[in-house]
Amino acid sequence: MAIQSINPLNGKRIQTYKEETAKTVGEKIEAGHKAWLKWRTTSFEARGRLLLKAAAVLQQQKSGLALLMAQEMGKPLKDGIAEVEKCASVCEYYAANGAAFLKDQKIKTDARNSFVTCQPIGVVLAVMPWNFPYWQCFRFIAPALMAGNTGLLKHASNVPGCALSIEQVLLKAGFPRGVFHTLLVGSKAVKGIIEHPLVKAVTLTGSTEAGRQVAAQAGGQIKKTVLELGGSDPYVILEDADLELAATVCAQSRLINNGQSCIAAKRFIVVRQVEKEFVRLFKEKMSNKRLGDPLDPATDLGPMSRADLRDELHRQVLENIEAGAVCILGGTIPDFKGTHAFYTPTILTGIKKGMSGYREELFGPVACVITARNQAHAIEIANDTSFGLGAAVFTRDIKKGECIAREQLQAGACFVNTLVKSDPRVPFGGINQSGYGRELGSFGIREFVNIKTVWR
Numbered sequence: 482m483a484i485q486s487i488n489p490l491n492g493k494r495i496q497t498y499k500e501e502t503a504k505t506v507g508e509k510i511e512a513g514h515k516a517w518l519k520w521r522t523t524s525f526e527a528r529g530r531l532l533l534k535a536a537a538v539l540q541q542q543k544s545g546l547a548l549l550m551a552q553e554m555g556k557p558l559k560d561g562i563a564e565v566e567k568c569a570s571v572c573e574y575y576a577a578n579g580a581a582f583l584k585d586q587k588i589k590t591d592a593r594n595s596f597v598t599c600q601p602i603g604v605v606l607a608v609m610p611w612n613f614p615y616w617q618c619f620r621f622i623a624p625a626l627m628a629g630n631t632g633l634l635k636h637a638s639n640v641p642g643c644a645l646s647i648e649q650v651l652l653k654a655g656f657p658r659g660v661f662h663t664l665l666v667g668s669k670a671v672k673g674i675i676e677h678p679l680v681k682a683v684t685l686t687g688s689t690e691a692g693r694q695v696a697a698q699a700g701g702q703i704k705k706t707v708l709e710l711g712g713s714d715p716y717v718i719l720e721d722a723d724l725e726l727a728a729t730v731c732a733q734s735r736l737i738n739n740g741q742s743c744i745a746a747k748r749f750i751v752v753r754q755v756e757k758e759f760v761r762l763f764k765e766k767m768s769n770k771r772l773g774d775p776l777d778p779a780t781d782l783g784p785m786s787r788a789d790l791r792d793e794l795h796r797q798v799l800e801n802i803e804a805g806a807v808c809i810l811g812g813t814i815p816d817f818k819g820t821h822a823f824y825t826p827t828i829l830t831g832i833k834k835g836m837s838g839y840r841e842e843l844f845g846p847v848a849c850v851i852t853a854r855n856q857a858h859a860i861e862i863a864n865d866t867s868f869g870l871g872a873a874v875f876t877r878d879i880k881k882g883e884c885i886a887r888e889q890l891q892a893g894a895c896f897v898n899t900l901v902k903s904d905p906r907v908p909f910g911g912i913n914q915s916g917y918g919r920e921l922g923s924f925g926i927r928e929f930v931n932i933k934t935v936w937r
Contacts, residue, residue: 484641484665489555489784490774492821498641501665506674509662510633513604514679516659517631521601525580528627532576534654536569539619543569546615546646551775553640554611555783555822556738558776568619574905575926579627582923583930592936599930601629602705603681606674608695610687611637611786612741617686618647620903622661624926632661635674639787641665672698682706682929686743689868689914707918707928709743709910711842712870714892714901715863716746717885719856720754722875724762726898730875731848732766734900736826739782740846741790743915744871744894744901747843748832749850750859756852760830764810767826767848772815784822785845791822794845798827801838801849807831811846840866864891869912871901893919 486495501509520528539546547561556564583599607621618634625632636644648663664674668691675683675698682705685695692708699706716734718727734746751759775783785791791814798812811827827847832838838849853859863872872892876882879897886895893911894901903909908924910916919925 482667484638484667486553486642487639487787488552489786489788489822490820492788495552496642498665500667503670503673506664506666506670507677509664510604510674510677510679512659513631513633513662516657517601517603517629520626520631520657520660521629523629525583525627528629529576529579531654531656532572532623532627535651535656536572536576538650538654539565539569539572542650546643548776549642549646550614550640551783553642554614554786555775557780557783559778560738561775564613564616568615571616571619571623571905571921575623575627578923579624579926582926583628588934590936595934595936598933598935599628599927600933602929602931603630604633604679605630605929606633606635606671606680606683608635608671608683608685608687608691609637611640612738612743614640614643615647616903620905620909620920620925621684622647622651623905624921625929626656626660628926628930630929631659633674633680634661634663635666635671636663638667671695675699675704676702680704684918684920684928685709689916692916705929707910707920708916709918709920710870710914710916711868712743712745712911712915713747713840713842713866713868714744714871714873715748715750715866715890717853717859717863717872717874717890718749718751718755718759719859719874719876720752721877722755722759723877723898724755724759727875728759728762728766730873730898730900731763732770734873735848736767736770736782736846737900739785739824741786741844743842744903746873746900747849748839748863748866749848750853750862751850752853752855752859756850760809760828760850763848763850764828767810767828770826772817772823772825782826782846784820785824786822788822790844791824794824794843794847797837797841797843798829798847801829801832801836804836805831805833806836806838806849834865842868860885860889864889867914869893870915871895871911873897873899873901
């Protein structure tokens with residue numbers, strides 16, 4: 482079976498890649514294990530030096546890597562460059578902090594000496610999506626390799642060029658061959674890779690359904706998993722919010738990566754007394770974005786990554802309108818001659834319980850506005866979801882905002898007066914059907930280690 486790279490701007494094929502055979506995949510797994518036997522004995526200092534070299538290579542190649550993203554999944558060049566720079570920063574972060582995060586911890590007991598040490602576990606499989614084709618991978622790669630593991634990447638099939646370039650970046654930085662491999666395979670091959678006895682753990686970023694499948698497959702082998710899945714992040718706008726700030730941040734968060742982000746704002750829950758003014762400002766901010774060729778520096782929003790995903794999003798929009806929602810902006814497939822997968826920024830108001838905009842993740846530039854009677858009702862609506870990745874609250878009362886974020890909103894990351902984002906310095910992950918486990922920070926590097934007690 483062939484793996485094709487398709488430009489979402491015009492639907493034209495960029496390149497066709499031959500899917501790797503089971504034999505080749507098995508050889509790469511064995512090579513990864515063989516490399517691990519040596520890599521696990523290298524010092525933190527040596528691993529850190531290579532991560533710093535990887536950061537330097539990323540900085541040197543950021544324009545070319547951003548171009549590849551633009552061509553394969555439609556990300557505007559300026560956003561692609563920022564993504565690659567963020568990848569460099571996570572490499573630098575773990576190079577500077579990884580050793581401290583994993584240092585032995587002495588525990589006072591009745592033993593002569595007792596301590597906890599963190600040991601690498603071996604080959605770890607990463608199953609990654611297309612929406613942030615470098616960042617999603619490097620936030621796994623940097624801590625996993627710094628911890629002494631080796632990595633396998635099964636990337637989304639629509640970004641094979643990005644997948645292969647990641648391996649090349651690491652090789653150019655000087656990482657030994659076998660420490661990291663890209664596998665050009667389809668999703669059907671994942672089960673067999675998980676079942677391979679030399680693969681010790683799996684991390685997946687993707688849909689909730691994909692997470693269920695991988696969790697079941699890994700669970701059958703009693704293998705560790707970290708799952709970062711879908712989200713329907715609520716942004717709560719209270720009656721005392723700075724509405725200009727809230728509208729600006731909400732539009733920014735909803736349209737990041739053309740709305741194709743698990744932690745983008747999806748549901749905008751507005752207390753009734755400020756709804757009219759918030760919606761007016763929000764519409765203004767959402768209208769100010771320019772759709773166009775991702776290679777054009779003036780473009781804010783490129784095409785969605787695939788035409789079928791755009792069509793599914795449009796179906797969801799029409800479904801909500803038929804159920805009683807009001808489309809006050811967008812809701813159309815633009816008629817750009819010769820283009821393929823664009824969708825206009827869209828706002829749906831009047832979203833109510835029972836509508837798909839209330840309960841589902843709309844993965845694209847569509848904002849669902851829900852009216853709340855008061856603060857308590859807004860928080861109730863925010864938590865009325867099967868997801869739990871991120872959330873944000875907007876209020877001029879910072880103390881109240883922090884209290885709501887800490888005690889009342891049910892999600893893995895809760896932000897006050899700003900957009901939810903991942904940052905190398907703090908843990909990232911969700912609860913409920915948004916997954917489990919954590920990436921990034923000191924917590925992320927400990928996910929794929931054997932936390933071993935030593936007692937004498």
